[in-house]
Every structure is written in C-alpha cells, then in structure tokens.
Amino acid sequence: MDAPPGLAFCKMHGAGNDFVVIDSRGTAPVTTPALARALGDRNRGVGFDQLAEIRSGVDTDIELDFWNSDGSRAGACGNATRCVADLVMTGPSLTIRTARGILRAQRLEDGRVSVNMGPPQLDWDQIPLSHSVDTLNLPLQGTPSAVGMGNPHCVFFVEDAEAVDLPALGPGAETDPLYPQKTNVEFASLIAPDHLRMRVWERGAGITLACGSGACATAVAAHLRGLTTRKVTLDLDGGQLQVDWREDGVWLTGPTAHVFTGQLSAAWVAANG
Numbered sequence: 001m002d003a004p005p006g007l008a009f010c011k012m013h014g015a016g017n018d019f020v021v022i023d024s025r026g027t028a029p030v031t032t033p034a035l036a037r038a039l040g041d042r043n044r045g046v047g048f049d050q051l052a053e054i055r056s057g058v059d060t061d062i063e064l065d066f067w068n069s070d071g072s073r074a075g076a077c078g079n080a081t082r083c084v085a086d087l088v089m090t091g092p093s094l095t096i097r098t099a100r101g102i103l104r105a106q107r108l109e110d111g112r113v114s115v116n117m118g119p120p121q122l123d124w125d126q127i128p129l130s131h132s133v134d135t136l137n138l139p140l141q142g143t144p145s146a147v148g149m150g151n152p153h154c155v156f157f158v159e160d161a162e163a164v165d166l167p168a169l170g171p172g173a174e175t176d177p178l179y180p181q182k183t184n185v186e187f188a189s190l191i192a193p194d195h196l197r198m199r200v201w202e203r204g205a206g207i208t209l210a211c212g213s214g215a216c217a218t219a220v221a222a223h224l225r226g227l228t229t230r231k232v233t234l235d236l237d238g239g240q241l242q243v244d245w246r247e248d249g250v251w252l253t254g255p256t257a258h259v260f261t262g263q264l265s266a267a268w269v270a271a272n273g
C-alpha cells in the first residue's frame with residue numbers, strides 16, 4: 001500500500017543561514033506557529049534558522065512568508081529571499097511580495113543572487129521603538145544604532161566582534177523594552193571603509209551564521225556613522241555578504257545553496273501541525 005502523502009520541502013542556506021522552504025503555490029498555506037517550532041527543532045524535526053513558505057503571487061511572481069525556529073514570524077529575511085529567488089527564478093529577475101512590501105531579486109553573471117531589500121527604516125516608530133529617541137545613538141549601554149529593514153535591528157559597533165560573547169549579550173538586547181517587538185542584534189567591527197566584520201544574535205532564532213537583513217542594517221548604520229562607504233563587504237561567521245545602499249534601496253548579494261529535498265511524513269505533520 002502506498003504511504004499517505006506527506007509534505008515536501010527543501011533545505012537551503014545562504015552563507016550558513018539555513019532554511020526549510022515549503023512551496024505552497026497553488027495549495028493552501030500549511031505553516032502554523034506550532035508546525036514552525038516543531039520543524040525548527042534540530043533533534044525532533046528538520047532544523048532551520050528560518051522557514052520560508054512560498055505562495056502564489058497576485059501582482060508579483062511569488063509571495064513569501066518567514067518564520068523563526070521558535071515559531072514567531074519574521075517580517076523580512078534577506079538570505080531566505082535570495083535562496084528562494086535562486087530556487088524559483090526562471091528569468092533574470094523576480095518580484096516577491098513580503099510583509100515588508102514588494103522586493104526585486106536579480107541573478108548576477110557569477111550566479112549569485114541579489115535582492116533589493118528596500119529603503120532602510122530610520123524613524124523610531126517605523127523600526128519600531130517604544131518611544132522617540134536618536135535612532136543612530138540609542139540610549140543603551142554601548143550606544144548601538146537602530147535600523148529597520150522590514151524587521152528591527154540593534155547594531156553595536158565594537159572594537160572586536162570576534163570577542164563578543166553572543167549568548168551573554170544577545171538575549172538582553174533582543175528583549176530590551178525599547179524594542180516592543182523585540183529585535184535582532186548585530187555586533188560589528190570595522191576592518192576597512194568598505195569592509196566590516198559582523199556577528200549576529202537573531203530574534204527568535206539565537207546565534208546564526210549569517211543574517212542578510214542584519215548585514216543591510218549594519219551597513220546602513222555604519223555609513224550613517226561615517227565609518228564606511230555605501231558599498232561594503234561583511235564577513236559573517238558563515239561567509240561573506242555584500243551590501244550596496246543605492247538610491248532605490250539596500251541591495252544584498254551573496255551565495256545560495258540548495259542542500260536537499262525531503263518529504264515530511266503525513267503522521268509527523270498531523271502530530272505537530
């Protein structure tokens with residue numbers, strides 16, 4: 001007898017920031033907070049930093065929803081956007097509707113995928129913060145900068161990002177009351193005016209090897225602080241990303257990898273959905 005149909009997915013990563021991708025084009029969306037949390041469990045599920053669910057586009061080629069491994073929603077995910085674009089793109093570019101708005105991805109001649117993450121959000125109420133402050137110099141220890149990229153970021157500039165104890169410092173900043181929806185937390189140090197070292201503690205996912213929207217937020221904050229040019233390379237724990245803050249938005253470029261496809265068993269989905 002044939003086994004009952006399960007749920008197909010594929011596993012991808014961008015610079016070590018890893019994703020489960022579910023393609024729900026033409027079918028009903030399946031992800032619930034409980035399913036995302038169960039699937040994100042690296043022992044009992046598949047494991048991922050973010051889950052990306054593809055839906056059919058209405059006025060764009062596709063729509064994308066993002067979830068963190070703790071079951072919470074992520075408004076933006078630069079690396080997953082690049083990975084999914086790589087997966088579904090048939091021409092040179094792709095339009096994607098996300099919670100943030102419409103994003104455009106492009107394939108470069110070297111095979112890497114770039115996405116325009118849109119303009120940065122620099123006003124306190126857009127990021128969002130709990131009240132009006134100088135977003136470039138937050139009234140927190142270490143004077144980090146707040147930048148929104150469709151999700152909130154708190155960027156600390158430090159002497160040596162390598163030396164930062166992420167599990168000790170990340171959770172406190174993630175849950176600081178200044179960020180009513182919590183925040184992603186980046187630690188960056190300057191290597192050269194076009195080169196940064198960055199490490200990240202992500203909201204809802206903890207330490208990840210790379211964060212595309214975090215790289216964008218860090219590049220924007222570094223430029224506004226007068227440290228860097230508009231186009232920078234960022235060394236993350238899992239690889240390099242390029243960010244170019246242009247007139248039409250913040251472009252993120254980097255590698256993508258398709259690791260495997262799989263099929264969740266129907267029984268597991270039923271027990272965990």
Ligand SMILES: N[C@H](CCC[C@H](N)C(=O)O)C(=O)O
Nearest residue numbers: 074077078079151211212213
């Ligand atoms: N890794 C993702 C960002 C996930 C952000 C998520 N942790 C949130 O709650 O906003 C990226 O490449 O942009």
